[in-house]
Amino acid sequence: MSPLVQPGCSVEIRGLRTEPAEIERALREHPAVARAAVRATDGEPRRLIAFVAPSGDALSLRALRGHLADAKLVPDRAETAGVPEFVAMTGRGHESEAAWTADGLARALADLTRRRAPHTAPAGxxxxxxxxxxxxxxxxxxxxxxxxxxxxxxxxxxxxxxxxxxxxxxxxxxxxxxxxxxxxxxxxxxxxxxxxxxxxxx
Amino acid sequence: MPGSRPIVSPDEIDRLDFTDRVLHSTRDLAEVWRHLRAHEPVRRQPPHDGLPGYWMLTKHQDVSAVYRDGAHFTSERGNVLDALRGGGDSAGRRMLSLTDGVRHGEVRQLLTKTFSRRGLEVLGVRIRAMARQLIGQALERGTCDFATDVAKEIPLAAICDLLGVPHRDRERIFALTSTMVASETPVLTHADAWRAKNEVLYYFANLSEGRRTAPAEDIVTLLTSARVNGSGLTDDEIVFNCYSLILGGGETTRMAIGGAVLAFLEHPGQWQAWRRGEVAVETAVDEVLRWTTPSMHMARTAVREVTVGGTGIAAGDIVTLWNVSANRDESVFDRPDDFRLSRTPNKHVTLGGGTHFCLGSHLARLEIGAVLESLRELVADLEPAGEPARIYSNFLGGVCSVPVALKGR
Incomplete structure (x- = not known):
């Protein structure tokens, strides 16, 4: 399990300075989001992870990325650099307080990583x-x-x-x-x- | 005796797999249930094949208590064994029967009027006419398969009328729903069941989309236009609830009606008593419900540590409530293995209990009562005309074929 750190005011991800606390605040303000936490992975390369719990039934990551771009917190919509990776905190147990502790978030990330295959980008x-x-x-x-x-x-x-x-x-x-x-x-x-x-x- | 199955000895209990759909269909477990009620009423089944273990409750008192104990048990992770052992039901909190607490009350409230005695008055007239007509046609032919010619048709027509499923789609819906949780052959695969479920969900997703622009007087429209706390139901809730209603409304009552006629064939004295008009229809319907018990089990998950029948159950444990056993509990029912239409009191658990008590109970009673009354009015005698066939399932129990020869009055 990769340890997660709560980044300070500014953190460099793949050469790009981002403001994790600002991103977290902007996500929380989005009406589709009930709860959000933004963390960075501890090792290199450093990754920024946004944990989000939906307030309703549907959670559109596309809408959240657009929202962050509108707030000028991440680059253009078409860019992926600097945009956090999302972990949707849906389903059983993720409503509990324990799911939002450092351990709980690390577990949620590890669980998603385990369910994913090594990444090859879709081309066609x-x-x-x-x-x-x-x-x-x-x-x-x-x-x-x-x-x-x-x-x-x-x-x-x-x-x-x-x-x-x-x-x-x-x-x-x-x-x-x-x-x-x-x-x-x-x-x-x-x-x-x-x-x-x-x-x-x- | 038509339909009798080999009896399983209690000595075999430790080797039985109660999740095996073939076991329930081909073997008679009455002695096993009797033994468990007497010696091991709260039994622990160990994990098996990498799937979690579960508790089995077989006594009426324990089963009833858990149905009513919403403080310690939840339905939100699933309410049947297969879904719970598979890691939880994907419809949790999006289907009424899999929703607890305040939300459950709010969504149930939307449907209670439709399924109340009053709300079903008009449909009741149609159901009784249909029962007379189908049994009349069977009499003309002399022999029929009561399970397919009558028992299948009435519940399907009634729930499709309520939901608003057009006539042209009903045969297909029946073929799909009868494959979702049970099968007429022992070799139903997971893929078959998944495919059938997917088709039914797809069907109702499209039907409900259509009702948004062209509303009608039916449940699908009611669900699409409903407001709870100022907002509508989600698309998932609408589709999963339609799925639940078609399954709950069509499949269980089909088993009860087919099972009632099989019970008459096996107990000619009870048929004579019924025919002579010695029993009130409401009383007879309850005995049919107890005797047939279409939902063999229901399941819950313990949300916190709890004691049932003196045994400690841990938070997160799967608990199965075996209605088939509770309904034959000798400490509650006098001579429980007798089929006796005049039985009173008759506190069977066929329709569950507590807040999740069967939403369609009036509809089921109406349909079963209509068939019993039509039989009494039109039929002088009935005799077996072939071997009955049982469905294969660990959840739904009953017959999919009951060949019978009918003689008119």
């Missing part, structure tokens, strides 16, 4: 599209090609929401087993591409 259009859909539904950022939908907290209703997005955005009807059997992003993008070319051929 369908891969990037699905990564965005997954991020919206799972509140996990920087989805990689080898990440697994169910390992990241996906469940049957969230899989239904992927199907609804595919229907709405791409006009594509996919059977539920397509998502169940292709739960890794890379495979799911392939399956969606196959389904699209199948529809086009018809």
């Amino acid at each position: 259009a369908t891969e990037r599209y699905l990564a965005q859909v997954w991020e919206d539904l799972l509140a996990v950022d920087a989805i990689g090609l080898d990440d697994d939908f169910f390992s990241l907290g996906g469940h049957s209703l969230l899989a239904v929401r992927v199907r609804i997005r595919l229907q709405r955005d791409l006009g594509l009807e996919v059977a539920p087993e397509v998502l169940f059997e292709n739960s890794v992003l890379r495979d799911q993008a392939d399956a969606v591409d196959r389904a699209r070319s199948g529809e086009a051929a018809r």
Whole structure:
């Protein structure tokens, strides 16, 4: 488990000066956020982690990044440098005080890290599209090609929401087993591409 | 005797896997339950296959007490064994039956009027007409499969009417819901059940989206337009509650109605007593509910340390309440293994208890009562016409096929 430190007024992340306390305050002010804590990892390379608990049912990391960019606390929306990595504190136990102690936060980060595959960035259009859909539904950022939908907290209703997005955005009807059997992003993008070319051929 | 299963000896208890869907379908566990009630009413099942262990409660007194003890037990992590051992139900706090406390009361309040005796008056007329019609058709044919021709149709039609599911979609919804928690074959895979559940959720996500722009007089519209503390239900809550209602409304009562006719075939004396009009319908319905016990078990999680029947249970432990055993508890029921329609009092736990007491209890009683009354009015005699078949599940218990020959009055 990587130890976390509560950074002071300013900290350098990958050569960029950021203001963790300001970021934490801005996140807390966002209406979709019930509670937030911003910490840095202790080793090198140093990473900035934002732990956020949603106030309602949905938590859009995209909206939170936009909110931080609007407040000029992180660079442009398109940039990723200086933007904290998010850990959504949802589900059982994360409402408790113990979850927000130094140990609790380190555990939450370790738990998410354990469920993620080594990162390979999505490249193709369908891969990037699905990564965005997954991020919206799972509140996990920087989805990689080898990440697994169910390992990241996906469940049957969230899989239904992927199907609804595919229907709405791409006009594509996919059977539920397509998502169940292709739960890794890379495979799911392939399956969606196959389904699209199948529809086009018809 | 139609449908009799080999009896499992209590000597086998330590080797039994109570989560095995085939066990409950193919073996008769009555002696096992009797032994557990007498000797080990609060039993600990050890962890198995990397999945957590759980407590089994088999006495009526303990089962009833836990249903009513909202201070020590929660439903929010799940209320059936499979979901709890699998790490918790994803619908926790987003489905009424998996929500506790203040929010539970607020959301339940939205639905109580629809499911009240008064709220169901109009639907009751349709249900009784449908029961007469289906049994009349069965009489014309001479033989029928009561489980599919009658028991399946009535609860499905009633809950689909209430939810607002169009007629053209009902066969598909039935095929899906009957695969979600149980199966007619022993080889249902996890993927089959997952696929069926996913399709039903997808269906209701689309149906509820449609009702936002085209409201109707149904529960889906009621849920999409509801306000609780000034805000609407979330999309997840709407879809999960529809899922819960179609499953709770369609599947359990199907088991009770099919099981009632099987009980008549097995106990011709009770059929004669019923036919002669010796028993009030409300009394008979309660005995059918006790005898069939469609929800074999329910489950809870202890939220803090607690003592049940003199045994200490730790916070976080999974506790299963075996309704099938509690309903045959000799310390509560006189001659519990007799099917006796005139039984009073009849404090069965088939519909649960406490704040999560079955929301659809009036609807279930109405449907079962309508079938019993139509049988009495129209049928002179009934006889087995083949072997009944049981569903495979560790949660839902009952018959999916009851071939029967009917003679009119």
